[in-house]
Amino acid sequence: MSAPVWQPLPTGEFTGIDWSAPGAINGQDPYLAWAEADHFAGYRRGPGKKPPKWLPIVIELSSQADVPALVAASSTAWLQIPRVYLNVPGLRFCSARVKPRFFDKLRSDDHLRSLIQRFELGLPVEPHTHALIDPCTPTSQPAPAHGLLGGKVLGLIDGGLALANSAFLDQHGRTRIQHFWRQDAYQNGNWPGNQPRHREPLDPARAGPTPHDMGYGHELSGTAIDAAMAAYTRHGQVDEDALYQHLQLWDLSMPVNHGTHVMSLACGPGNPLHPMHDDASRADLVAVQLDWSNVLDTSGGAMNVSVLDGLMYILARCAPSAKVVVNISWGTLAGPHDGSSILEAAMDQLIALYGGRLQIAVPAGNAYQSRTHVNATLQPDQTLPLHWRVQPDDRTQSFLEIWLPDGAQDVKICVTPPGQTEPLPQRCMGQSGVWTGDGSDPLCGLIYPTSSALGSRGTCVLLALEPTFSRKRSAATAPFGAWQVTLINTGSTDITLDAYIERDDVAIGQNTGARQSYFEDAHYDTSGNIGSFVDHADDPTPIRRSGTFNSLSTGQNTVSVGGIRRHASPSGYFALYSPRKPDPDASRPQRPGVKKVPDTLQVSDDNVALWGVRAAGSRSGSTARLVGTSSSAPQEARALLNAL
Known part of the structure; x- marks a missing residue:
């Protein structure tokens, strides 16, 4: 057997970057270099298939730049940014869709290059590889502020959100979800149990129109949700199966959905044995359902665009006076773990710019025993x-x-x-x-x-x-x-x-x-x-085990939440899969800034023998038990909202 050898990285078919040239990989996203090396095979493409038409990326701008400056220095022919990013003055982060010309301009245009500090690859799968509807132009203005939510608002970014579940209705039977944005675009999507073989767009008359400030996906207002629920009410009872078929939310045929479970912990009415009558159980809700391709990609390595867009959507639906708490019960295991990833830095800046009116709860992770x-x-x-x-x-x-x-x-x-x-x-x-x-x-x-x-x-x-x-x-x-x-x-x-x-x-x-x-x-x-x-x-x-931490949760301003047991002896207090507080391995040398300890703790198991906590299933009145710090984070989000 001959000795194995390394071959040079190829020139990218999309970016045109000669990845094997001296210095070409420095300061770049290594996942982009790898994606081009294997022809995007990890995103269900591969040799023989054409590269994407557009690549989704997330961008951090240099310290003296902002989104309008980037828009002024570019063209929508090769760089498109959702209009929602014009809403927050001073924001140095945005998502974008780019064509190969973007990389040509980066190589030749010193001014454009001076504006962009770094960028990362998003999820280059349908529907995120097409042009945006109504992207930013130099003459674009922030969306007019009318009909926005005030007071306390709970935002959720997750998958599988049963929006007609009784846990999310008010005392009059109307939905508390005032805005619902789904990021997918096709009927035959990557939802659980489905293996799509053809692509047919969702019907905007059923799934809702595309929000122009986001440029993709479909949006339902609270009024539209109530009208659909009324149309499918039989003998005083909503036919949820028929409703979700009409709204083209086929994923909600599953009896248990992660997002529904998480959302009910954050804002539901509790259960008959433990009813909850608090601000969270009455608050207006803004829900973002991730494209199932994000959920399918459990590495989470390409969630940056989808999560950042989701945050911007939630904030864009709230008035300047609103106090917003957002829960994101998802995450990754790799990453710097010091808060310096682009998504974590973006969340930190958004929280700082909102001056106490925005808080974000994130789980500490479930991989403590995973040897990763x-x-x-x-x-x-x-x-x-x-x-x-x-x-x-x-x-x-x-x-x-x-x-x-x-x-x-x-x-x-x-x-x-x-x-x-x-x-x-x-x-x-x-x-x-x-x-x-x-x-x-x-x-x-x-x-x-x-x-x-x-x-x-x-x-x-x-x-x-x-x-x-x-x-x-x-x-x-x-x-x-x-x-x-x-x-x-x-x-x-x-x-x-x-x-x-x-x-x-x-x-x-x-x-x-x-x-x-x-x-x-x-x-x-x-x-x-x-x-x-x-x-x-x-x-x-x-x-x-110590240091195994959700790399979405190591920012300076977000609130990371670990898992504990509701009923346990002192020796069995912590959920076995969760990072601990204090760190039992604190004396070990660390790289600068690494975060290993949750900011706070909430229940994620009932006891040593009964793991997980019970919350809403997909259908009204049903319950399910799910395990993980994904259940701890929404309970902390609820506490944060009630304390505002």
């Missing part, structure tokens, strides 16, 4: 081997991010794929490549820039793998088994680093074929004995 995090300090000449166990029959891509602090330019990385007797050649900072095995298509990619668009401190090394199984004979598949990733400190100072395996599990109701990969180490305690579910300072293993 390594923390280690490499001394000079020290070598750290990581064993990354990638599972068979995994029909989704897998990602490993290694985060290095500033000054770590002497760390080298060596990768040995399963089944190979020799490693691939060492890579150092500024180098990248793809490994094709015995074929022509990439099986994995290693991207090691000097700086990364994914965070503002240090850099991120991305190791990306193709699925280990596919039903398509032509698809490239990576070998499963233990990938050995060896880190070598060739410098003269200690280097503290973190490695995070990205989330790759299956969302409720889905059948994606995802299988979560994990780290292996002989010293990691998997015995299940008392005391084995937390880290101890003298544990020799680099795999750490």
